[in-house]
Amino acid sequence: LAKTTQPISMDSYEGQEVNITCSHNNIATNDYITWYQQFPSQGPRFIIQGYKTKVTNEVASLFIPADRKSSTLSLPRVSLSDTAVYYCLVGSPDSSASKIIFGSGTRLSIRP
């Protein structure tokens, strides 16, 4: 069971780049790393997924070092609307769904 560890909360300001790091020391060979974003009164929303090195989409970038024991979600030029809880999950297509743990997430607060 790949457990993840993230900071409980982070604060930043509009226009800044925000990096949220997740530790997953016992990640398995077949595991992918997936990040979700959750706003109040909504379900989690997929942001990005990666296996190694760097992945970028229109929303964020995901940096994964060679040992894959951690990953960093990078949000460029955040705005107030990026205030949300961010979850890092680890698992593979072969895993039982019950093995993919949401954890406590990181509560990101963006200030003007």
Added chain:
Amino acid sequence: EAGVTQFPSHSVIEKGQTVTLRCDPISGHDNLYWYRRVMGKEIKFLLHFVKESKQDESGMPNNRFLAERTGGTYSTLKVQPAELEDSGVYFCASSQQLRNEKLFFGSGTQLSVL
């Protein structure tokens, strides 16, 4: 394309009553998941359907919870009889063929048991 739809958005019932939550996944998504978050706790997995079959129901808390997905389309989650500790937000999610790939979540049902 319509997203995952959950109904009702809120439900307030008394202890001992029955409540049925409904989830309509994205059309064509074989995988359907139920999760819940009780007050102050993390989002927890309840169960996973592949089409109409229960693939993994290891997260179901007890036999007061019954999930069905007849015909492999929408799913219902019935709580009977409801207890105070069942209060929380119940989320449904769906995904396409591969398990544990990108999950699409509904907005959840806020259940309050008084």
